[in-house]
Amino acid sequence: MSMPGDRRSRKRLETRRIISTAATRLFLERGFEQVTVDEIAAAAGVGRMTVFNHFPRKEEMFFDRDDEVRETIRQALKQRQTTVSPVETLRLLAHSLVAQNSPFVEFSADSQHFIGAITGSETLKARVRQIRDELTQLVTTSLIDCVNAPAHDPDACLTAHLVLATWSAALAEGHRRWRDDQHRDNARTAFLAIIDKGSRGISAAMCGTPYV
Incomplete structure (x- = not known):
């Protein structure tokens, strides 16, 4: 009952x-x-x-699903397998979200309306910048927690900034590709290509740290 x-x-x-x-x-x-x-x-x-x-x-x-996005990232790092690095965990998360048709990585006419509304509002553009800063801090903290690194580890901070830059570039490319041909699979492929390329770059940059 x-x-x-x-x-x-x-x-x-x-x-x-x-x-x-x-x-x-x-x-x-x-x-x-x-x-x-x-x-x-x-x-x-x-x-x-x-x-x-x-x-x-x-x-x-x-941005009513912002909390869901944060929890998805937090849980992915918290529940990662110890044989999989944090950076690889986030790369695999991107692939999983695409496979699940997650609204977080949607490329469609609806998502274009969403992007258009942001572009037309200074308030929303400012909030996007705030959300990115908040997500960077969340990823930093989650990275530190999942490898038991010292608090305020600069390597975690740098890794988080690189991850957020990669995801931002990937989303921008996915939306641009959809605008070009309105083909969802092409947009997804473009998104994941940037995610994979950026993840390789992060792994090279952060070699020797517990995050790769």
Whole structure:
């Protein structure tokens, strides 16, 4: 039998999903800057304060899967096999996400609308830069934890920066390739080619460290 707490949790998640879905639709239709929180609340059928209870900032409604991305990276490194290096683990994660049709590495008309909304908003572009910095710190910490390295290990920091640069370049190339021919498999191949090439470069650069 479900406990009251379970029902509350499910209801909260469903409300969050409804708000996020309504917000995303409005953002893509009209642009992020042109949509108000009151309009999102009305579209979702909830009160203004309910929106803020789930999303303290409007940007969080747009990047509503950010926490999932972070947890995916964290768990991949936490659960890696000791025979597989951290850098290789993240390379394999990219291949796994593509094989699973993960929305994190989607190349489609929908993803182009998403990218277009970011390009058209200074607020969203600023948030993208913040997210990248936050992900770099998360990867740094996760790398240190998964090999029991000393805190503030500069090699972990450098590795994390190189990993994020590789993934950023790979995603950009995948989206560019999709814009060129609207062929998902070509976009995926381009994305993974950069991931593989970047991972080889990181392994060469960080040779002698516990991260490769």
